[in-house]
Amino acid sequence: MTLCTLLLLSLAFLCSEVLSQGSGDRNPCLAASAQDSCAACIATGPQCGWCVSEKYEQENRLRCDTFENHARGKCDTNDIQYPQDELLKIDNRAVQDGDKPEDAVQIQPQKVRVNVRPNKPIRIPLIFRQAENYPxxxxxxxxxxxxxxxxxxxxxxxxxxxxxxxxxxxxxxxxxxxxxxxxxxxxxxxxxxxxxxxxxxxxxxxxxxxxxxxxxxxxxxxxxxxxxxxxxxxxxxxxxxxxxxxxxxxxxxxxxxxxxxxxxxxxxxxxxxxxxxxxxxxxxxxxxxxxxxxxxxxxxxxxxxxxxxxxxxxxxxxxxxxxxxxxxxxxxxxxxxxxxxxxxxxxxxxxxxxxxxxxxxxxxxxxxxxxxxxxxKVSLRTQNVGDNITVEFYSRCFGTEEKKTSECSNMKIGQTVTFDVEITATACPADRKEWRRQISIKPAGYQEKLVLDLDLMCECECEKPENEVPNSELCSGGNGTYECGKCTCNPKRYGKYCECEADDVTSKESLKECIMPNATVPCSGRGSCECGKCKCSTRSSDSAKLFSGKYCECDDYSCNHYNELICGGPERGVCDCGQCKCNPGYSGSSCECELSQDKCKTEDGLVCNNHGTCKCGKCYCESQYTGFKCEQCPACPDKCPDYAPCVQCRSFQSGPYSADECDLKCPREVREQPKVEDGPGIQICQLKDEEECWVYFTYEYDQEGEVVLKRQKAKVCPEAVNVLAIVGGVVGGIVAVGLFLLLIWKLLTFIHDTREFAKFEAERQNAKWDTGENPIYKQATSTFKNPTYSGQ
Structure with missing residues (x-):
């Protein structure tokens, strides 16, 4: 197989995984009808593939399954029939204007050949453009x-x-x-x-x-x-x-x-x-x-x-x-x-x-x-679609959100709009002539169209006549045609290798052999009867999980779970026809009970420190005692000093333990949490490290008796003395007091001066002499009046 084919198969596998995840745990490939032939398999779902390996069925694997399950079942990639969709644009002239009617192109592409796999949609891009000067x-x-x-x-x-x-x-x-x-x-x-x-x-x-x-x-x-x-x-x-x-x-x-x-x-x-x-x-x-x-x-x-x-x-x-x-x-x-x-x-x-x-x-x-x-408005229409084919259109028109529509409005001459044409073949017609058909898609009101030549992939490559082996020796000495890794039996023959004769008597008798006493349904309705023996079918999406028993009456995958494993896993027990069969040393409906008391014993050989009872490998302590082995009580010394070095070496790479001692004496990790919390069986401890910081931690014991250490994420450290702040505060205080005293002195001086000035102003106002003349000044001239003329 070429590298290109391998890449295509890998891509198809990824796509099938997405599809299978979207449908939950349901695996359509496991349907009984899908196991009939490769054609039925690939028509069941897009994620289904058929393994043609001759040994695959001998290993009790189903031929029709998902690509992932085939890979897990070790079916070689070359042996997986997984046909892929194929799209070939035969006529793909670009949209263009034209002065002549025959030159204008408004729809692209014009003809496409598509190989369509049943139930797997395939999208074909379609471009429409209104040409200028269109006739x-x-x-x-x-x-x-x-x-x-x-x-x-x-x-x-x-x-x-x-x-x-x-x-x-x-x-x-x-x-x-x-x-x-x-x-x-x-x-x-x-x-x-x-x-x-x-x-x-x-x-x-x-x-x-x-x-x-x-x-x-x-x-x-x-x-x-x-x-x-x-x-x-x-x-x-x-x-x-x-x-x-x-x-x-x-x-x-x-x-x-x-x-x-x-x-x-x-x-x-x-x-x-x-x-x-x-x-x-x-x-x-x-x-x-x-x-x-x-x-x-x-x-x-x-x-x-x-x-x-x-x-x-x-x-x-x-x-x-x-x-x-x-x-x-x-x-x-x-x-x-x-x-x-x-x-x-x-x-x-x-x-x-x-x-x-x-x-x-x-x-x-x-x-x-x-x-x-x-x-x-451009409106796309389909012609000659026929049965078993669906055609849907998707477009963003002139917006940003894609929607399911075949119409786009508000178009102008010269504008281009793109559609995605989604083709899905829902089933394969019984008539082989209908496996090839031609569909037309055209805009309403135009003669131009997109012609789709569809080839439905309704059979696998291994089913074609040139790849069949009629009357093969592998089919019980020539009683069938060997194709796609299995036998297609001749008339009146049936069975995996056509080993059974299908006459009326033997078929009825063989059917009775497949019906459990007091039952009416062959193989308990969980398988098919072949030559008087039940062939059990799968019970889930994993084709390796089969029903079992002579009549497929047993379900070996429905037992109780312990620690998310059926019957606690192979070490504890196995599921046998819906019931757990526990290994020696275990009991219970899910083998959850461990009979050994080793986990309950202390280093001194005491069972639960003589303060409790050991049941299923776990101590049930007396009322005043706690801990995995009942080692804790209100008056009992705790083990904080024993586990403090472990917290230091695991969390801070410090403390008395070296790296080797830490690996030897301590748990593999110390879990961090925002804040330590108290509870039943939990002991809160504290330690002071080299930086004088307090570290709070707890210890407890899990179901296996192993110690679990949890540490508070943040340390609690004393606050450092800020010398600069103290000195600055003292100096600032002195300066502030000095400024305050200086302000008071200035205020008192101002008040004194104000009073003295007011006193001066008062004395000046009370003066008897004119402030504009000198009181001791006398003029140089004298004035005398003649009494004779004093009356005139």
Whole structure:
């Protein structure tokens, strides 16, 4: 086997492990039906493989099992039949725009060959991109009964505008025109000869066209100017009842690809314009027409020739034909007819409904809006899936979260969206011809598609005729075909090696040999009867765990467990038909009781220190004593000093014990815990180390009598004296006191000065002399007055 094959098998094994873990302990590969053949095995689950080794079954191993169990059972990798999915892209042209219809590519890949393993999903990436200037064929199908006269005139005027708007969307645009009235049969139209020629004369007084079912007035043409001209030339007609023969017209317009001019690669659009309802399948009986519509084109000279011979199509026929021919329909109807056509569009793929003005004046906007509405969404559809195959779609569209969907909305021209197509074969068909089939996946409204050639892997390589050995000597001297490591017996033979004859007498007698007395089910319902002997089946996900006994009545894996082992493990006992058989020295339902008293004895040979009773290798102490061997009591000395060196050497690599002494005298570990806790049989101790720190620890004894030491993780150390802090505090205190005294002195000085200044100010205010003159100064001049003139 090549290195590449080994890598693929390893990868497949990992995938199978993930799948098996997701389904709990259940192993589907162990089903009885999976052991019949390699084909049945690989169809059971994606994690199942078949071992073809001749010796594998001789060792009582099952051929169908998981890859892991086969590896454990020592089945060589070369002997494991584990077929892998394979995907080959045959046609994988990249998405692109194109001026020519044949150059545009909107879906990638275009053809894929897939080898699918049953019940194992496989994903195929699919890319869709709306190409620019993608060809568009628009066929305008109009109701030309007399009530649509004004609509026809407006349509003729707006024909060039329709072409102009659509040409702005794509450069490759063609336009066609067709009309319909109703079946030319009573009671749909008047069969009076005069009214058959001019049905409108009695109503409007004007001449009009004779009634007809459907007429192709103008095939799809690049010269859009012809459209307006043809609409003007076409005359309206008339009928009697309200509903029209629109379904006949839709069926012929879609089915007659050559007459209408639909291109193989184009976006096909049909605008259906009317102001009334429609006849559908069954209505033709009113006119004596009982032949169902055959969905086939019947056109001669542009006229529907079977209108009076075939019934109207059903909604289902219309929907199927539209889907088959990938046509998108826009129902342009008046307001009163809008609800019924909107409901109809829900049953027709890639269709929409728009409200038409009474005179069709808004037809251009209606076509443009609904075209954008249709093309803004991509919807993937499947064809020819058949039974036993499921197809699911996943996409992120334009978001970040993947979801299960086949549609993406809000698309624009030139945008790309990716889908994952998940294919699952749920079962293998009985007919080998159905093992190979072809499925198509296409976006609604487009002819382009992804073609999937599926090959179902419903048989293993070892089952192919060239690898079989008919009438092999390994099958009891030629009584069977040797294939895939086992014998497929010839008629009237059975057994592992086809050693049993299957005639009526021997088969009934051999079956009795497999039924236990007072029972009715062969092999206790836990195996199969082969040649009068029971072949026991597995009891769990491990194929090595079989039921046992002559009648498979024993289950050697359902005994009680001790220490998570069946019957305490091989050292204590074994499970025999659901009951533990204990080895010498052990007893109990799960061999949990050890009869020896060695674990209860002290170094002095005392059993439980003479303070208890030894049961199943464990001491049950008197009320005031505790410990594994009843060595502890309130007045008894503890063993803290004995175990303190062990704590030091194991936890801190210090203390009186060297490394060798520590390994010889101490347990292998000292467990750490946030805080030591007291309890029954637990002794709390403390020790002081070289750093004057206290270490708290406990000791106790487990079920085997071994000491268990636990230490508090954090030491408790005395706090160191901070000399700098003390000196700094003293100096700071002195400075603070000095500053305080200086502040008081300054305050007293300020108060004294304030008082002296106030006293000075008071004395100055009380002075008798002017502060502006010198009191001892005398002027140099004297003034005298003459008494004679004192009165003047």
């Amino acid at each position: 568009v064929d628009l066929y305008y199908l109009m109701d030309l009964s007399n009530s649509m006269e004004d609509d026809k005139e407006n349509l003729a005027e707006l024909g060039n505008l329709i072409a102009e708007k659509m040409s702005a969307i794509t450069k490759n645009f063609r336009l066609g025109f067709g009309s319909f009235v109703d079946k030319v049969v009573s009671p749909y139209v008047s069969t009076v000869p005069r009214k058959l020629k001019e049905p409108c004369r009695m109503v409007t007084g004007e001449a009009c066209e004779a009634p007809y079912g459907f007429k192709n007035q103008l095939s799809l043409d690049l010269e859009t100017a012809k459209f307006a001209k043809k609409v003007r030339e076409t005359r309206v007609s008339g009928n009697l009842d309200g509903p029209e023969g629109g379904f006949d017209a839709i069926m012929q317009a879609v089915a007659c690809e050559g007459e209408i001019g639909w291109r193989p690669i184009s976006r096909r659009m049909l605008v259906f314009s009317t102001d009334d309802g429609f006849h559908y399948a069954g209505d033709g009986k009113l006119g004596g027409i009982v032949r169902p519509n055959d969905g086939v084109c019947h056109m001669e000279g542009g006229l529907y020739t079977e209108s009076s011979n075939l019934d109207y199509p059903s909604v289902s026929q219309i929907a199927t034909k539209i889907k088959e021919k990938a046509v998108s329909v826009i129902f342009a109807v008046t307001k009163d007819q809008f609800p019924i056509y909107e409901k109809l569009s829900q049953y027709i793929e890639s269709s929409t409904t728009g409200e038409l003005a009474n005179d069709s004046s808004n037809i251009v906007k209606l076509i443009q809006d609904n075209y954008e509405k249709i093309t803004s």
